Amino acid sequence: MRRSRSLAVAAGLMMGLALLDAPGAQAVDDTVAVTATFNDPAGTTAQQDAIRNQLISLVNRAPAGSEINGSVYLITDGGVRSALVAAKQRGVKVKVIVDGDAVADVDPDSGKATGSEYSALAAAGGLGTDPSADSWVMACPAHRGCIGNRDLGGGDDGAINHNKFFLFSKVGATENVVFQTSANLTTSQRRNLYNNAVTLPDNGSGLYAAYRNYWQDLQTYGSSGTGLAHYYKTQDSGPYKTYFFPRQEKAGTTYSTDAGTDTVVSLLGNLDCAGGTGRVRIGMYAFTRPQVADKLVELQAAGCRVELLHNGEEGNLGTTVQNTIAGKLGYVARCAGTATDSGGASRTIGIHSKYLLVEGTYLGVPNRKLVFTGSHNYTFPNLRSHDETLLKIDNPAVHDAFAANFESLKAGPHCTRWLQPPAPAPGWKTEVLARTDTGLYQGIRLADGSWTGFTDVQSKAGNINGVHAVAAAGINADTHVVALGGDGRIHHTVRKDDGTWAAFGDVGAVAGVLGSVTQLSAVSLGNDLHVVAVADGKVFHTIRNATGHWTPFGDVAGAVGPIGTVTAAATAGVGGELQLVAISGGKALHTIRNTAGQWSSWGDVAAAAGATGPISSVSMAGTGGDAQIVVATDNGSRQYHAVRRTDRTWTPFADLKDRLGTVSATSLGAAHVDGELQLTATTSAGGLLHVIRHADGTWSPATTVALQGVTGTLGAASVTGTL
Structure with a gap:
């Protein structure tokens, strides 16, 4: 040998x-x-x-x-x-x-x-x-x-x-x-x-x-x-397809650089991640091809859920692959456990399986469940030189059996999660303002992921006779809160880093009194606080600058153009500019206020990110050069996420069912916290969910926030980040 x-x-x-x-x-x-x-x-x-x-x-x-x-x-x-x-x-x-x-x-x-x-x-x-x-x-x-x-x-x-x-x-x-x-x-x-x-x-x-x-x-x-140096043959056989190797790279390329002749890369490329319903699960002994890793990261960023179980022996996961996927897939686990037999002898436990499970829209056909298995590891010899077989199986029952095996290994003692996204930097806090039918409460998620109890804001900043809408924005270590009181007027307060609160002030007294206000949004740009209010079916905008001075409310449609009756609005700060989405007739329209104070014309979000059902609520956050948008549709029964990138292109709306579960959302909140998107959802069942989209496009599992200190029925929540 x-x-x-x-x-x-x-x-x-x-x-x-x-x-x-x-x-x-x-x-x-x-x-x-x-x-x-x-x-x-x-x-x-x-x-x-x-x-x-x-x-x-x-x-x-x-x-x-x-x-x-x-x-x-x-x-x-x-x-x-x-x-x-x-x-x-x-x-x-x-x-x-x-x-x-x-x-x-x-x-x-x-x-x-x-x-x-x-x-x-x-x-x-x-x-x-x-x-x-x-x-x-x-x-x-x-x-x-x-x-x-x-x-x-x-x-x-x-x-x-x-x-x-x-x-x-x-x-x-x-x-x-x-x-x-x-x-x-x-x-x-x-x-x-x-x-x-x-x-x-x-x-x-x-x-x-x-x-x-x-x-x-x-x-x-x-x-x-x-x-032969090249043999590659494929054959469709009903619900099956065979791929027999070796497969040589194209002329003018090298065996390790030609992604176009990497069969696994091509197979993954057939999966459509639009709508966030795509899922990839891989159980693999050896994985050293960087192009496959690149494709997996691409799919995760596009909205698919990508998970990997790999063998833990040294060298089985290539260094380049490891660096490529670190913190960028939905889940990665290293299988390198130990078992003890009845005689007390121990032995190592790893994974030698070779399967790829694909779920979602594949080659344009929705709801596919496919298995790719055989002798094929994700290494170059398996692709370019060895006698190998890869077999596609189009059978939901077989897929589900493999998926059950994957989940069993994932939950078992021999495969340990690693290569996770980094934890938030020390000092960053996520602040949630939760509104109930009786009051307003503030809770904090600390950098270590733990939550404080909720504080009654009106007991600190003054009673405004109930709260019917709320928005929050962090400016450095301070938390700015705007709330619609029971008197129908907008009030503003600030929570300092030391935990003290300023008294609520009447915004209408300094920025102008609006008509029937139904919703508020707030965001910081530098040291300025931008507040948007929906009143009488229109969108109004004001700024509180660093000295505490408020500009008069201005009718956004008067500067941009009429759009019909507005039912909801959201704001985000991106690159020093204010981005705003308004909901009219169940559709999302987008505009930008540049640093000179000029507004762009309305853009149809559905035309860029895809159509959804009628939108009932919306929230936004700026992360890096991107604007992240989350919407609830169909009376809150569906939730979606999209990104407006720095180059002005939009990702398709991705379904958040895999992130939030099957819930009916009464409100959504989005915030930038340490380069990540943090999302909250209040539910019709009275719960508050929290989930994080990391900078690499991966999502953390959703958690239920304990509403300790909150009284009354939860109505809506706003979220922001402070440092």
């Missing part, structure tokens, strides 16, 4: 029970169903062996006269070897291709026994090696795969036959069955690594023939010739 290998196999927990049936069992009702199988290396012996036992069950049920064709990387499993030899002895034609690394009984590097079963299979009492016989075992040529012959250089050991599949012309009463796994047929892997497998009856799809043709090419090229 030209390299030392960790010889291992997976088995264990399975979706559907695999029994070690009596060899040759072929009852009429012995049929094969679509089955997803997973192991638990830390579980019972049966759970460890589930994939191995599923394969042995299929071999034992192959009737005389049928044919088994296999292609595997390594085989040290005596149970599988015995089952294959027994199948030959009862009249099954058994033909198995292994990699050249599987031949040696002794590792030339370590001098230790490999445990390989190749010699036993090649013996006269096994399968033999005569290619003209009905049964045989064949090894690919040394220092290459059967087809792939490329050495990528730079320490690469050359191509291998990395496949892990078996084909059955008949199992019981079912013809043409494909068994594809991520597991090598070795003894140790079932005790140390999670793996996956699928058993797929052809059912007229053509999948068996696609695999059978590829297997024949493996035999042909492995028996003669020098192999």
Whole structure:
């Protein structure tokens, strides 16, 4: 052998029970169903062996006269070897291709026994090696795969036959069955690594023939010739699609820089993240291709939820990949646990699975649930030089079985979250002003994520006879609050960093009295406070400068143009400019007040970010050079998020269901806090939710804020950041 290998196999927990049936069992009702199988290396012996036992069950049920064709990387499993030899002895034609690394009984590097079963299979009492016989075992040529012959250089050991599949012309009463796994047929892997497998009856799809043709090419090229640097073939077979490697890069590029011929990058590119409903979950042994990492980060930023479980051995997650995804995916966990057996001996537990789960709009078709699995790791040798298989499965039930396995590993003790977004800088606080039917209350989220109780603002700043609308804005360490009192007038107060409050002041007395005010918004630009009020169906704007002077309220529509009756408005400060969104007729219209005080014309947000249902509430925040907008639609039953970028383009509205859950929002609040978007939602159930969108586009899980100190029924909330 030209390299030392960790010889291992997976088995264990399975979706559907695999029994070690009596060899040759072929009852009429012995049929094969679509089955997803997973192991638990830390579980019972049966759970460890589930994939191995599923394969042995299929071999034992192959009737005389049928044919088994296999292609595997390594085989040290005596149970599988015995089952294959027994199948030959009862009249099954058994033909198995292994990699050249599987031949040696002794590792030339370590001098230790490999445990390989190749010699036993090649013996006269096994399968033999005569290619003209009905049964045989064949090894690919040394220092290459059967087809792939490329050495990528730079320490690469050359191509291998990395496949892990078996084909059955008949199992019981079912013809043409494909068994594809991520597991090598070795003894140790079932005790140390999670793996996956699928058993797929052809059912007229053509999948068996696609695999059978590829297997024949493996035999042909492995028996003669020098192999190929490029083989890449794909075939659609009903709900399946096969991708067979190696795949060479385009002329004029290098193997490590041509993203256009990276199959996984292309597959991910078919997912539409608009609306925030797309989801990607990956369980992967080795991941070193930066282009795949770039695409995952791109999908997360576009609104998809991207999660990764990877093996924890050193080097399995490439340094460039690690740096690319750090803090930029929805969830990353490193699988590097420890299990202890009944005798007290400990062993490492990792992941050797190879699956990509895609959920959402794929190739323009909504609500897809796809699985991509096989032998393909996300490394360059797996793409460019090895004999490999990648299999697409378009089956919601199979997807859900894989998703359940992913979530089980994610929640289990052997995969630990890491590469999380950084915590907010010390000193930053998130301040929430919550309005109830009886009063106004202020709560603070500290930099460590903990919350203070809520303080009765009217007990500190004066009684304004109830609060019907509220807005808040942070200016340095101070919190400015504007509130619509029970007297129908707008009042202003300031909470200083030391916790003291100024008395409420009547804004109308200094900026002008408005008519029937229904909503308020506030934002800071430098040391100035900008306040927008919706009154009598119109939008009005005023400024309180750093000296405490207020400008008169001005009718925004008078400067920008009429837009009809306004029901809600929101503001954000971006690059020293005031951005404003007004809701009229359930639609969002956008304008900007530049540093010279001039307003731009109204722009239709739906035309730039996509249509939603009728908008009932809106909030905004400026982060960096972007304006973040959140809206509640359809009477609050749906919530969406979009970004107006620095280059004036908009991201599509993304559904916030995966961020907030299924809620009916009575109000939304958005704020910039330490470069991040912090979002609150009051719900019709009387709750207050809080969630963070990090600067890299990832979201934290939503949490419910304890309303300690709040009395009355929660109506709405405003949120701001202070330093």
